[in-house]
Structure formats: C-alpha cells, structure tokens
Amino acid sequence: MKTPVIKTENLTKTYGGINRVDGLNLKIPEGKIYGFLGANGAGKTTTMKMLLGLTPPSGGRIEIFGTPFEENRIEILKKTGSIIENPSYYGHLTGKENLKLLEKILDVSEEESEKVLKLVGLYEERDKKVKNYSLGMKQRLAIAMALLRDPKLLILDEPTNGLDPEGIREIRELLKSLARKRNITVMISSHQLSEIEKIADIIGILKDGKLIFEGTLKELERYKKLKTTLETDDGLLGLEVLSDYHPKLLDDKLVFENLKKEEIPPLIKKLVNAGIGIYELSHEQLNLEDLYFEIIGERDEPK
Amino acid sequence: MNLSKAFNLELYKLKHKYFFLSWLLLTVAPLAYLLYNLRTFSFSPHIHYASVELVYFYEQSEIVWLLALILPVMASLLISKLIDLENKNENWRLLITANEDFKTLWSVKFLTVFFLMELTTLLFYLTAVFRLHQILGAPIPVGKLLLSFIGLSGANVMTLTIAQGLAVFYRNQAVVLIEGLFASFIALISPLMPRWFCYLLPWGYYALNILATNESLGRGSDGIMNWKIIELYPNYVLIFGVALLFIAANVALMRALSKREI
Numbered sequence: 001m002k003t004p005v006i007k008t009e010n011l012t013k014t015y016g017g018i019n020r021v022d023g024l025n026l027k028i029p030e031g032k033i034y035g036f037l038g039a040n041g042a043g044k045t046t047t048m049k050m051l052l053g054l055t056p057p058s059g060g061r062i063e064i065f066g067t068p069f070e071e072n073r074i075e076i077l078k079k080t081g082s083i084i085e086n087p088s089y090y091g092h093l094t095g096k097e098n099l100k101l102l103e104k105i106l107d108v109s110e111e112e113s114e115k116v117l118k119l120v121g122l123y124e125e126r127d128k129k130v131k132n133y134s135l136g137m138k139q140r141l142a143i144a145m146a147l148l149r150d151p152k153l154l155i156l157d158e159p160t161n162g163l164d165p166e167g168i169r170e171i172r173e174l175l176k177s178l179a180r181k182r183n184i185t186v187m188i189s190s191h192q193l194s195e196i197e198k199i200a201d202i203i204g205i206l207k208d209g210k211l212i213f214e215g216t217l218k219e220l221e222r223y224k225k226l227k228t229t230l231e232t233d234d235g236l237l238g239l240e241v242l243s244d245y246h247p248k249l250l251d252d253k254l255v256f257e258n259l260k261k262e263e264i265p266p267l268i269k270k271l272v273n274a275g276i277g278i279y280e281l282s283h284e285q286l287n288l289e290d291l292y293f294e295i296i297g298e299r300d301e302p303k
Numbered sequence: 304m305n306l307s308k309a310f311n312l313e314l315y316k317l318k319h320k321y322f323f324l325s326w327l328l329l330t331v332a333p334l335a336y337l338l339y340n341l342r343t344f345s346f347s348p349h350i351h352y353a354s355v356e357l358v359y360f361y362e363q364s365e366i367v368w369l370l371a372l373i374l375p376v377m378a379s380l381l382i383s384k385l386i387d388l389e390n391k392n393e394n395w396r397l398l399i400t401a402n403e404d405f406k407t408l409w410s411v412k413f414l415t416v417f418f419l420m421e422l423t424t425l426l427f428y429l430t431a432v433f434r435l436h437q438i439l440g441a442p443i444p445v446g447k448l449l450l451s452f453i454g455l456s457g458a459n460v461m462t463l464t465i466a467q468g469l470a471v472f473y474r475n476q477a478v479v480l481i482e483g484l485f486a487s488f489i490a491l492i493s494p495l496m497p498r499w500f501c502y503l504l505p506w507g508y509y510a511l512n513i514l515a516t517n518e519s520l521g522r523g524s525d526g527i528m529n530w531k532i533i534e535l536y537p538n539y540v541l542i543f544g545v546a547l548l549f550i551a552a553n554v555a556l557m558r559a560l561s562k563r564e565i
C-alpha cells in the first residue's frame with residue numbers, strides 16, 4: 001500500500017480552550033479527490049490552514065508526501081497549490097500580471113503561466129484588472145495560481161462557494177480532469193454534499209472538529225435509512241402510545257427510523273384504538289443529501 | 304528568498320499604486336516651501352548670532368519642524384500602502400504558501416519606506432545647507448549636522464516601527480493613518496513642550512535633535528523684540544540608545560507577527 005499524500009495523527013487545534021479541530025486522523029491517498037465535508041464552523045478551514053502551515057497545530061502530527069510537515073515545509077509547499085476561503089489576488093494588477101508575480105516567486109517560466117491561464121479559461125481575459133473579474137473568474141485565477149507550480153497536491157477550501165451552478169460545474173470538470181490527467185491529489189472542502197458528490201472518490205465528514213465518517217460514497221449510502229412520518233391530531237399522546245417503536249416528535253409529527261413495512265398496520269391500529277386521528281403517513285428512503293444533513297445535524301436551505 | 308529579489312517583487316506589486324508619487328508629493332511641496340524661504344533669506348538686525356555656525360544650526364531647527372510634520376504622516380501612508388497590498392484578499396496566504404518568508408517581506412517593506420524617509424530628510428538637509436553655504440560662504444559644520452541627521456534617522460526608525468506594527472496588526476488601515484496624523488501633531492508641538500515630554504513619546508525625538516533655539520533679549524530702544532540664537536546639545540547617547548531599543552523592538556515585533564494565524 002502506497003503512503004498517503006496527507007496523513008494526520010491526532011491533529012488538534014484549540015481556540016480559547018475549545019478543541020475546534022479535535023484529534024483528526026486523516027488519510028488521503030495519492031491521485032484521489034477527497035471531499036472534506038462539514039457544516040459551517042465544523043473546522044474545515046482550520047484543518048486546511050494547519051496542513052499549509054498558516055497556523056500551528058495545538059497538538060498532533062502532520063505528514064505530507066510521507067514526510068513530517070514542520071521539517072519539510074519548504075519542499076512540501078513547492079508541490080502544493082492551495083486556496084483558503086477566498087481567492088487571493090492583487091486586484092490592481094491584471095490576471096497576467098498576477099501570474100507574472102507568482103512566476104517570479106516560484107521561479108517558473110512564462111509559458112507555464114500561459115498554459116494555466118488557458119487551462120482555466122482566462123487566457124482571453126488576461127489583460128483585464130482582476131478587481132473587474134467576476135467571482136467565478138477570480139476563483140479560476142486562484143486555481144491557475146495554485147496550478148502554476150505544477151503541484152502534486154491541491155488543497156482547496158470551498159472553491160465553489162458563491163458560484164452559480166454553471167460555475168460550479170466548470171470547476172468540477174476542471175478538477176476532475178486534473179486529478180485524472182496529472183495524477184494530482186485533491187483535497188476539496190464544502191458544506192454541501194451536492195457540490196462534491198459528483199467528483200469525490202472519498203469523503204470525510206467533520207462535525208464539531210471530529211471526523212465522524214471517512215469512506216466512499218458507496219460506504220456512506222449504507223447508512224441510508226428508512227424514514228416513516230406520521231401526522232396525527234395528538235402527537236404527544238402518540239409518542240406515549242407508540243413508545244415501543246422509539247419515535248421522535250418533529251414539527252408535531254411522529255418520525256420513525258428503519259420501520260419495516262409490515263410493522264405499519266399494527267402501529268396504526270394502536271393509534272386508532274387510543275382514539276388518535278391520523279392525517280397522513282409517509283414511508284420513504286432518505287436520500288444521500290438528507291442523510292448528510294442528518295449526520296452533520298443541520299439542515300441548510302437547498303440551493 | 305534573497306532581499307534584492309524581494310525588492311523587485313515589491314516594486315512589481317506597486318504598479319499603478321501611486322506609491323512613489325505619494326512620496327514625491329509629500330516631499331516636493333514642503334521642499335519648495337523651504338527653498339522659497341531660503342531664497343528670501345536675509346539677516347535681521349534683531350536676531351543675534353554669536354557665530355556663523357549658529358546660522359546653520361538655526362536653519363536646521365526650521366527643517367526639523369518641517370520634517371516632524373511630514374515624516375510621521377509619510378511613514379503611515381507609505382507603509383500602509385505596502386502592508387495593505389497583502390492584507391487585502393488575504394494575500395499573506397498566497398505569499399506564505401508560495402514559500403515567501405514573512406520576515407523578509409516585513410524587512411523589505413520597512414526598508415523601502417525607511418529609505419524614502421531618509422531620502423526626504425537628506426534632501427531637506429542638503430537643500431538648506433548648500434543654500435546657506437551659498438549665502439554665507441562660511442564652512443559647513445559637517446560633524447554636528449551629520450550627527451543630528453543620524454539622530455533624526457533614529458526618530459524615523461521609531462516612527463516607522465510603530466506605524467508598521469499597527470498596519471499589520473489592524474487590518475483596518477484607518478488605524479495607522481490616524482496614528483500618522485496624531486504622530487505628526489505630537490512631533491510638531493514637541494519642540495514647544497518640556498523635555499520630559501519629548502523623551503516619553505517616540506515622536507518627540509524629532510525635536511530632541513534640534514541644534515539651536517532662540518532666547519528673548521527683551522525689546523530694544525526701537526521697541527522691537529531682540530533675539531539671541533543659542534546652541535542646543537542633543538543627548539545623542541540617549542537618542543541612539545532608544546533608537547537601538549526600537550530596532551530590537553522591530554525585530555521582536557516581526558518575529559511575533561510572523562507566528563500569527565493568517
């Protein structure tokens with residue numbers, strides 16, 4: 001088995017006495033796209049900052065390309081492109097000038113700049129000042145800048161945040177082809193499963209700083225549940241009468257998990273016997289998105 | 304990352320930023336004022352110089368007033384432009400993850416602004432000294448003037464260190480710009496204040512380098528006030544000592560800020 005490109009052991013970050021990243025053990029294999037999911041405030045950005053040396057960990061170890069980060073920081077960063085939170089750029093310079101600056105810093109040739117500008121589809125717009133770029137163009141410029149050093153690893157923190165579906169799709173296709181053609185390992189974070197499920201080979205789900213799931217989408221699907229919802233005229237009484245089935249009361253509706261079809265008729269009988277009126281019953285399989293929101297304990301308004 | 308490459312990068316980033324133009328405007332306008340004053344220079348019968356050296360020294364005190372007004376504002380304005388380049392859009396992240404070193408960036412930005420402040424100071428000194436030399440024909444008291452110039456450089460180090468720390472620490476550049484105005488105000492009034500005031504506030508150190516002052520001799524028979532110019536002896540041990548402390552503080556500040564989360 002190959003050594004993972006990113007490996008953390010017990011990675012922890014404490015702010016004001018609270019572990020915002022808590023004992024993280026990540027393993028990101030080479031050439032894969034790793035979707036790093038979690039609600040806002042889960043600790044995704046903080047984790048990525050630590051992986052890039054932008055903030056020191058409070059505890060734990062980081063290995064990238066099989067070597068300890070602290071000791072090989074310079075070599076590691078030479079092969080790592082990144083975007084954290086929002087694209088960084090010099091607004092008063094043109095796209096081309098922004099890349100020129102980075103060329104000088106990284107000691108790469110002008111041809112490389114042209115190549116990445118074409119790759120992200122900004123070549124025609126290269127002489128416009130970046131402050132006049134749209135958000136999508138700024139994101140793509142940031143990706144071009146991340147690619148300029150011919151990276152082996154990309155760490156992208158919500159690179160599609162704020163983009164329209166078309167922009168999201170463009171960036172998704174770009175990342176997919178990069179991972180495939182150049183064998184680049186990509187770690188990409190998002191708070192929306194839908195933005196990532198189409199490209200990620202592996203996903204990790206972060207909640208309150210802890211990794212609560214790591215695996216393929218297929219593996220995640222195994223946690224899909226059946227959900228039965230019953231609307232009655234007396235939810236509280238229903239809760240009592242049906243306590244054997246361990247229901248939850250949500251929005252005055254009784255919710256059951258993994259109830260078998262055969263169990264439903266006797267359940268209804270019990271309700272009727274107790275004099276409870278039934279308005280509506282639904283019995284459905286949670287989709288992945290619902291499952292995800294259930295795992296992270298938050299329902300985002302859908303995009 | 305070597306320094307000359309870092310300077311180059313800094314210059315490249317300053318394209319379209321009116322950085323040098325700001326410096327030029329801040330320097331040329333007061334310099335023109337100085338030249339105009341010197342052009343109409345004439346000896347008043349009511350001002351008494353015990354030696355020709357004192358004419359140079361008294362003019363030096365005029366320059367220091369002007370410089371005290373300009374340099375703190377210049378320090379804040381220029382360092383703010385350089386730091387804000389990186390504060391905006393979190394460009395520190397871009398640079399640090401491209402293996403640029405915060406300490407190098409800090410040093411290059413400091414040195415760029417410090418150099419321009421020194422250039423302004425030097426231009427004032429040269430303009431005044433050569434113009435007076437033209438008028439007086441007397442030898443220039445190089446040693447004492449040079450010492451006071453170095454003393455002013457010490458004040459420049461102090462002013463710029465404070466401005467740079469604020470510009471990096473407070474993202475909102477209004478903080479450092481307001482500090483610059485406040486600092487200029489302090490520097491401007493400090494020649495009128497008691498000595499302890501000048502010693503306590505870093506911007507008071509401009510006034511501590513003044514080489515001459517005037518003393519009233521009372522009204523003459525014509526009813527006009529007469530003045531005597533007397534030499535002042537700056538306490539250079541103290542000035543250089545405090546400047547050295549500020550250099551140490553600058554390095555400490557740089558180290559501390561390099562570890563901050565970005």
Ligand SMILES: Nc1ncnc2c1ncn2[C@@H]1O[C@H](COP(=O)(O)OP(=O)(O)O)[C@@H](O)[C@H]1O
Nearest residue numbers: 015020038039040041042043044045046047564
């Ligand atoms: N510099 C900081 N100081 C204090 N708390 C912070 C800091 N950075 C992040 N946090 C806190 O850490 C938690 C995780 O933040 P973050 O990593 O930005 O989450 P995410 O990127 O997943 O939205 C949040 O509760 C946030 O408020």
Ligand SMILES: [Mg+2]
Nearest residue numbers: 044045085157
């Ligand atoms: Mg975040």
